[in-house]
Amino acid sequence: MADGPGFRTAIYCAGCLHHCKGCHNPQSWDMAGGHPVSVEDLLADIKSDEFSNVTFSGGDPFYQVEAFTNLARRIKEETTKTIWCWTGFTYEEILADKRLSMLLPYLDVLVDGPFILEQRDTTLLFRGSPNQRIIYLTPKEDDEIPGAVPLMPLR
Ligand code: SF4
Numbered sequence: 001m002a003d004g005p006g007f008r009t010a011i012y013c014a015g016c017l018h019h020c021k022g023c024h025n026p027q028s029w030d031m032a033g034g035h036p037v038s039v040e041d042l043l044a045d046i047k048s049d050e051f052s053n054v055t056f057s058g059g060d061p062f063y064q065v066e067a068f069t070n071l072a073r074r075i076k077e078e079t080t081k082t083i084w085c086w087t088g089f090t091y092e093e094i095l096a097d098k099r100l101s102m103l104l105p106y107l108d109v110l111v112d113g114p115f116i117l118e119q120r121d122t123t124l125l126f127r128g129s130p131n132q133r134i135i136y137l138t139p140k141e142d143d144e145i146p147g148a149v150p151l152m153p154l155r
Contacts, residue, residue, distance in 0.1 A: 003055040004084040004109070004126060005145065009046050013058040013068070018088030022117035024128065028059040039071045047079060056085040062094065065103050072106030082108040082140055089113075091135055110135045 003010040014034030016023075027033070046054055054075055061068045072083055083106060087094070091112045094100045104110070111127055111134050119129040125145060126134060134148040 003057055003086075004053070007049075007052040008055045008084070009049055009052045010055040010057055011042060011061075011071075013056070013061050013064055015063045016058055016060040016088060017063065018060060018114050020088060020115040020117070022120065022128075023115060025059070031063065034059075039067060039074060042071055043074050043078070046075060046081065053082045054084070056083065058086070060088050061085055062087050062089055062100050062103065065100055069103045069106065072103060076106050084109040084111065086111045087113075088115075091133070104137060108136070108138045108140045110137055 001007060012025075012028065014028060015031035016029045017031075019029060023029070046052075056068055056072075068085075075081055075083060085103070085107050087110065089100065089112065091110060094104060094110075094112075111132060113129075113132040115127075116129040116131055119131060121128070121130055124130065124132075134145055136148060
């Protein structure tokens with residue numbers, strides 16, 4: 001319930017090279033720190049809860065962008081669930097990189113940018129510092145989230 005609005009199945013991946021000072025989850029930085037799980041198994045877990053939507057977090061899912069794109073594509077093909085994704089990259093950095101941007105068409109909301117300790121604000125919803133944006137990539141998520149950036153057209 002903390003990883004976006006409502007009930008969500010959250011996938012926490014291993015690996016983050018952003019190394020933000022004050023990161024809430026530094027134990028996730030090690031790129032080899034997790035254990036391999038197949039897209040098929042993750043999809044089965046996600047589909048087993050018919051009410052929950054989906055969150056990708058970590059770590060940074062964009063360091064495993066091919067696998068998360070496969071998973072996100074399957075979620076969109078086989079369910080009506082929405083997907084929120086957290087990343088330390090900015091939306092602009094992702095858009096400028098063909099490989100990273102392959103995941104964007106399957107996401108409903110991107111929460112972007114590194115955590116900046118000096119700007120920490122505990123009143124913000126779903127993010128730690130105000131540089132991080134809640135960016136709606138599809139009109140599917142219509143909950144009113146204070147501070148959210150209105151739809152940013154991608155396609
Ligand atoms: S991007 Fe997120 S997980 Fe990665 S170091 Fe920054 S706060 Fe931590």
